[in-house]
Amino acid sequence: MAITLQIIGHKKSGKTLITTALIERLSKEGYRVAALKHDAHNAAMDVPTTDSARMSNAGANQVILQSPTEFFFHQKS
Template sequence: MNTDVNQGSNLSRAPIVSIVARHSNSGKTTLLEKLLHETKKRGWRVAVVKHDAHEFEMDKPGKDTWRFAQAGADVVAISSVHKMAIIETREFERTLDEVLERLPEVDLIFTEGYKHGDKPKIEVFRSEVHKELFTKPEELIAIVSDVQFKVGVPCFDLDDVAGICDFLAEKYQIRRS
């Protein structure tokens, strides 16, 4: 695996690819869902880090973990046979690199919502939503779109998840199955 894209993370040496677009409702989440299905078919272990500019609520009011947090716990963890989650109260937002350092070892990390970050980017562009590319060409590794661009990076159709994964596998030497 290529480690130069991670820029300083200690624990995770996986390549990091940010799925970005100018606007919400551009198709980033839909593309990520399709990519995740394809990566699982290939046997890859994948992490997704989603940035939320708003307050999010992971826990349901009234449930035990929610009650513990409301009572003052700074960290609440819940674990079962198949899942584990940790909810941590923070005074300030962690940087993407700080979040990445806490991830377990995986083959590939996707981020969504870090469009101004310094990680390699795949921009989702739909002609009905966008007028021009948001990302500078030098920050892009690919474009996923319903129209073709000639900016020096591969341009994939919105449904070509196999092609995108083939591209990522070659670029970052990801092998599994």
């Protein structure tokens, strides 16, 4: 069974902070976590300071990043 959560909010409202904390907690509890990030700008995947990298570092098994011009998929083995 897959459970889906959506976290939305204004820019700089703490969405990534809450998301990474949730990913860390669920990963430590043994859940496999995937994160989907929408970016309204020209996206870059796994750049150290980006949200996608933070989600991956928090323990997400898969991170998907979608923007108007790009689609990235990162999966840990």
